Each structure stands twice: as C-alpha cells, then as structure tokens.
Amino acid sequence: MLRDITLGQYFPGNSPVHRIDAMVKIILAVLYMTVIFIAKSFLAYGLVAAFTFFVIFLSTVPIRFVLRGLKPLLIFIVFTAVLNLFMTGGTVIWQWGFLRLTREGIIYASLMILRVVFLIMSTSLLTYTTSPIALTDGIERLLTPLGKIGFPTHELAMMMSIALRFIPTLLEETDKIMKAQMARGADFKTGSLIKRAKALIPLLVPLFISAFRRADELAVAMECRCYRGGKNRTRLHESKVGRIDFIALGILIVFSALVILSNKSG
Amino acid sequence: MKNKRLKKVTVTAIMAALATVLMFIETPLPLFPPFLKLDISDLPAVICAFAIGPLWGVLVELIKNLVHMTSTQTALVGETANFIVGASFTLCAGIIYKKRHTKKGAVVGLAAGILSMALAGVVANYLILLPLYSPNLPEAEKASLVFYGITPFNLLKGVILSAITLFIYKPLSSILHR
Numbered sequence: 156m157l158r159d160i161t162l163g164q165y166f167p168g169n170s171p172v173h174r175i176d177a178m179v180k181i182i183l184a185v186l187y188m189t190v191i192f193i194a195k196s197f198l199a200y201g202l203v204a205a206f207t208f209f210v211i212f213l214s215t216v217p218i219r220f221v222l223r224g225l226k227p228l229l230i231f232i233v234f235t236a237v238l239n240l241f242m243t244g245g246t247v248i249w250q251w252g253f254l255r256l257t258r259e260g261i262i263y264a265s266l267m268i269l270r271v272v273f274l275i276m277s278t279s280l281l282t283y284t285t286s287p288i289a290l291t292d293g294i295e296r297l298l299t300p301l302g303k304i305g306f307p308t309h310e311l312a313m314m315m316s317i318a319l320r321f322i323p324t325l326l327e328e329t330d331k332i333m334k335a336q337m338a339r340g341a342d343f344k345t346g347s348l349i350k351r352a353k354a355l356i357p358l359l360v361p362l363f364i365s366a367f368r369r370a371d372e373l374a375v376a377m378e379c380r381c382y383r384g385g386k387n388r389t390r391l392h393e394s395k396v397g398r399i400d401f402i403a404l405g406i407l408i409v410f411s412a413l414v415i416l417s418n419k420s421g
Numbered sequence: 422m423k424n425k426r427l428k429k430v431t432v433t434a435i436m437a438a439l440a441t442v443l444m445f446i447e448t449p450l451p452l453f454p455p456f457l458k459l460d461i462s463d464l465p466a467v468i469c470a471f472a473i474g475p476l477w478g479v480l481v482e483l484i485k486n487l488v489h490m491t492s493t494q495t496a497l498v499g500e501t502a503n504f505i506v507g508a509s510f511t512l513c514a515g516i517i518y519k520k521r522h523t524k525k526g527a528v529v530g531l532a533a534g535i536l537s538m539a540l541a542g543v544v545a546n547y548l549i550l551l552p553l554y555s556p557n558l559p560e561a562e563k564a565s566l567v568f569y570g571i572t573p574f575n576l577l578k579g580v581i582l583s584a585i586t587l588f589i590y591k592p593l594s595s596i597l598h599r
Binding site for chain 2: 164323374382
C-alpha cells in the first residue's frame with residue numbers, strides 16, 4: 156500500500172530534452188507556460204500543439220505517459236469547460252430554460268480546454284525529463300540572486316534535499332505504525348469524518364516523535380561532519396549552462412514570437 | 422548542541438518530508454465533490470510553527486509544495502493554491518501562539534488561522550486561480566462559486582486541522598523542548 160508510492164515521475168533518458176540544464180529548463184517551462192497563456196487564437200494553439208508534440212517526440216518519453224497526467228484532472232477540465240460554455244454572454248445559438256449556448260461560449264470553452272491540456276502537458280514534460288534532485292539543484296541556482304538580500308537560498312535547497320531523502324524513510328515508518336495500530340484494532344478507513352480524524356491521533360503522535368528524533372540525529376551527524384552552511388561548499392557534479400541550453404532558449408524565443416504573430420492573424 | 426540554527430533546519434526539513442507523506446493519506450469528504458479532499462499535510466507545518474517559529478512553519482509549507490511540484494499534475498496551480506492557503510493558516514496561528522505562549526493562545530491562534538485561511542482561499546481563488554481558468558465568468562457567478570464551493574471546505578479543513586493540533590501538541594511538546 157503506502158510503500159508502493161514513488162515520488163516524482165522522472166523518466167530516465169539521454170535525449171536533448173533530458174540534457175538541458177535543470178535551471179534553464181525551469182526558465183524555459185515558465186516561458187512556455189506564459190506563451191500558452193498569451194495564445195488566443197486557434198492558429199496559435201495549433202502552433203502550441205505542434206511544438207508540444209515535437210518536444211515530446213524529442214524527449215523519447217512515451218506519449219501515453221504524458222497523456223496519463225491529464226486523467227486526474229478530467230473532472231476539473233470538464234467542469235471549467237461547462238462553466239465557460241454556459242456562462243459566457245454573446246450571440247445566442249441555442250436556449251433551453253436557463254441554459255444558454257452562445258457562439259462566444261463555445262469558442263472560449265474550447266480555447267480553455269486547450270489551454271489547460273497544454274499547460275499540464277508542458278509541466279509534466281518538465282518533471283518527466285528532470286529528476287527531483289536536478290530540479291532541486293535548479294531551484295537553488297535560480298534563487299541565488301535572492302541570497303543577496305538575505306534569503307537563505309542554500310538552506311532552502313538543503314532542506315529540500317533532506318526532505319526528498321527522508322520521504323521514503325518516513326513512508327515506511329508511517330506504514331509500520333499504521334499496521335501496528337491496526338493490529339491493536341485501530342480503524343482508519345471507515346466511520347464518520349470525526350471518527351476518522353480521531354483515529355489518526357494514535358498514528359500521528361508516534362510518527363511525529365520518530366520524525367523529531369530523526370531530525371535530532373541528523374543535526375548531530377551534520378554537526379559532527381562540520382557542516383557550516385553554503386559558504387565555500389563544493390559539489391561532486393557541477394552543472395554548467397552549455398551550448399544546448401542556448402539553442403533551446405533560441406528555439407523557444409522564435410516560437411514565442413510566432414505565437415504572438417499568429418494571435419493577431421487569428 | 423551548539424548550532425541551534427542547524428537543528429531548526431533539520432526539523433523543518435523532516436517536517437516537510439512528513440507533510441509530503443501525510444499528503445498521501447487523504448480522506449475524501451462526504452457531501453463535497455470528490456476532487457476536494459481533506460489532507461492533513463498542513464499539520465507538520467503548524468506543529469513546526471508552534472515549536473520553533475512561524476516563519477519555519479511557512480518554510481515547511483514552501484518545501485512541501487516545491488517537492489510536490491516535481492510530480493505536479495495541475496501545472497503548478499494546485500501547489501500555488503495550497504501554499505497560499507496553508508502558509509496563511511500557519512503564519513497566523515504561529516505568530517499569535519508566539520505572542521501568547523499558553524493553551525488559550527494556541528486556541529485563539531488556531532481560530533485566527535482558520536479565518537485567515539478562509540480569507541486567503543477566497544482571495545487566491547477569486548483574484549488568481551479562477552481568472553486564469555475562466556476569465557469571462559460573470560462576477561456574481563464567480564463570487565457564488567467561491568463562497569459556496571470553496572469557503573465551507575476551507576473552514577471545515579481548518580477546524581479539523583486545529584482539533585488534531587490541539588490533541589497532539591501537548592504530548593509532543595515535552596519531546597520538542599528537551
């Protein structure tokens with residue numbers, strides 16, 4: 156049950172998309188999302204679709220993996236689409252009671268579906284082609300300028316890597332305590348909401364105690380190894396921004412310009 | 422232990438890991454649509470805010486959502502919303518408890534936290550999240566969706582979260598302040 160959960164959805168590979176530096180890839184993803192928000196015409200979305208499928212093809216991630224990410228949000232997508240479909244004013248095409256279908260409504264609803272679908276696909280693509288560790292590293296380097304004004308960038312990255320490291324450990328621990336309490340007759344799955352919330356307390360107290368103990372031990376261990384924060388710290392794997400990153404950035408800038416141009420024509 | 426700050430860093434990190442773990446034990450709420458789920462992943466943040474300071478509690482929320490971003494399925498929108506709502510609850514409760522370090526202070530802090538969480542939920546949904554996804558929804562429809570769909574859920578979540586916090590903080594605090 157709990158033990159089978161894996162965090163992140165990294166799909167290992169060595170494609171050009173995988174090889175883009177993590178920091179640059181985050182910037183590219185944000186830029187791409189902005190482009191998707193800017194896109195307003197069907198022609199622009201056609202370009203977005205073509206580009207997204209091109210990147211998926213380049214990344215060698217099976218397309219069904221990317222599409223699978225859409226499944227949990229299906230209800231949400233349908234909900235927003237229906238909302239947009241019936242709540243937009245304009246030329247009435249069809250009316251039945253309070254339900255009113257307008258030309259503008261149909262256009263907006265379909266554009267909205269396209270927007271949500273491509274937003275989700277592009278972020279999934281980022282997490283499919285970048286490992287959580289690389290993403291952490293990318294976030295740290297991205298936040299480095301904030302360090303100048305006193306933001307604890309290095310500590311944040313350190314905490315994130317510790318968290319990533321301890322999630323499997325704590326999952327196992329949770330599983331163990333849950334089973335131990337179930338053996339004593341605890342019931343987590345049935346009953347009213349209050350009953351279920353109450354049932355969590357015998358699980359949470361030992362879990363928190365064990366977590367605090369681990370934090371204590373970790374602090375002592377780090378202190379013993381003379382950890383002193385980010386100053387002068389060296390790395391085993393230095394990542395550098397290289398040629399491929401500039402090429403990717405160039406392609407995306409050209410693409411953004413195309414989308415903005417096609418907005419006007421559509 | 423000489424380095425007090427390092428201890429805070431590790432506690433915050435492990436609490437963030439625990440918050441991520443607790444995200445997986447979600448219980449669907451009766452009466453609400455199935456995609457609104459009750460998760461108790463804000464609990465470690467509140468405990469952390471009470472134990473070592475409000476800002477560290479906010480950091481727990483931040484790291485939890487950064488970690489969750491590595492497997493995002495909502496194009497970062499879900500994470501942003503979760504952070505805004507969770508951080509306002511944690512920060513508010515933590516600051517008041519820091520000023521009044523008593524059981525009463527904790528209750529008042531948590532109550533204020535619930536209110537600020539509901540408020541942050543309204544502001545975040547109204548100004549940021551809904552406009553992104555349905556920009557041409559009429560104002561009245563938007564307001565009623567936020568007030569009837571999202572606010573009761575946030576209030577209920579806050580009440581349950583506060584109740585559990587009050588129950589478990591006492592047995593934990595003896596271990597925390599050794």
